[in-house]
Amino acid sequence: EPEVTQTPSHQVTQMGQEVILRCVPISNHLYFYWYRQILGQKVEFLVSFYNNEISEKSEIFDDQFSVERPDGSNFTLKIRSTKLEDSAMYFCASRPGQAKDTQYFGPGTRLTVL
Amino acid sequence: AQSVTQPDIHITVSEGASLELRCNYSYGATPYLFWYVQSPGQGLQLLLKYFSGDTLVQGIKGFEAEFKRSQSSFNLRKPSVHWSDAAEYFCAVGGSYSSASKIIFGSGTRLSIRP
Numbered sequence: 001e002p003e004v005t006q007t008p009s010h011q012v013t014q015m016g017q018e019v020i021l022r023c024v025p026i027s028n029h030l031y032f033y034w035y036r037q038i039l040g041q042k043v044e045f046l047v048s049f050y051n052n053e054i055s056e057k058s059e060i061f062d063d064q065f066s067v068e069r070p071d072g073s074n075f076t077l078k079i080r081s082t083k084l085e086d087s088a089m090y091f092c093a094s095r096p097g098q099a100k101d102t103q104y105f106g107p108g109t110r111l112t113v114l
Numbered sequence: 115a116q117s118v119t120q121p122d123i124h125i126t127v128s129e130g131a132s133l134e135l136r137c138n139y140s141y142g143a144t145p146y147l148f149w150y151v152q153s154p155g156q157g158l159q160l161l162l163k164y165f166s167g168d169t170l171v172q173g174i175k176g177f178e179a180e181f182k183r184s185q186s187s188f189n190l191r192k193p194s195v196h197w198s199d200a201a202e203y204f205c206a207v208g209g210s211y212s213s214a215s216k217i218i219f220g221s222g223t224r225l226s227i228r229p
Contacts, residue, residue, distance in 0.1 A: 033216065043158070043204060043219040056216055091157060095215070103208075103217060105150075107157040 002026045004106035006092050012112045013082055021077045021109045023092030032075045033093040033103065034067065036060070043091065049075065082113045116141045118207050118220035126226040129197050135190040135223050137205030147188040148206040148217065149179055158204070164188065175199070200227045 005024045013019050025032050034046040047057040049067050066078045075094075079086055092106040119138045127133055139145055149161040162173025169181040179190045188205060202224050208217040 031215070035217075042221040043206075043217075045216040045218065048216055058216075102160055102163060103215075104160075105158040 025094030029094035120220035
């Protein structure tokens with residue numbers, strides 16, 4: 001069964017550094033998402049992406065964040081200058097098209113900012 | 115505002131006992147409702163979802179959930195739990211309010227199984 005993949009599984013970085021988290025959504029899916037989960041807290045929506053542009057973003061998704069689909073398969077989340085509070089598990093998700101379609105989540109990337 | 119409340123932070127049940135995890139939602143339009151499970155260090159796996167129709171929804175691993183519009187609830191049930199069911203369970207809502215159908219998660223209920 002097709003699945004969403006994410007790399008790396010764990011990323012450690014120094015505060016102020018840029019990080020890029022990578023995701024390969026399920027092929028032929030049209031909507032792509034990033035969510036994050038700070039340790040011990042709930043999963044929070046960050047951003048959705050459709051037709052090569054952001055369709056919706058949360059308050060968390062400020063100017064330090066950006067997303068890109070550089071080719072037909074990858075979907076990336078960039079954090080320009082990481083802060084300690086960016087430490088979290090970041091989940092990528094994709095869904096086929098209709099609002100009723102299931103969002104399929106990847107295994108997550110654990111980001112640790114030191 | 116759209117929100118999901120899971121009133122139980124942590125529940126412990128004995129193996130073989132029945133389970134009910136509570137979930138209440140606030141959503142102005144017709145909600146799409148989900149239950150996801152997360153094992154330690156793992157991603158999110160969809161257990162079941164409700165979009166319309168029959169208010170009793172069957173999912174994977176023997177779970178079911180019942181949508182009660184009058185109570186704004188979507189409780190998850192299982193008649194007999196197994197030790198492998200120990201995990202974090204998230205109720206979530208999504209749907210027509212969001213053009214991109216983002217999902218809003220509850221804070222989760224951690225399920226422990228007593229041998």
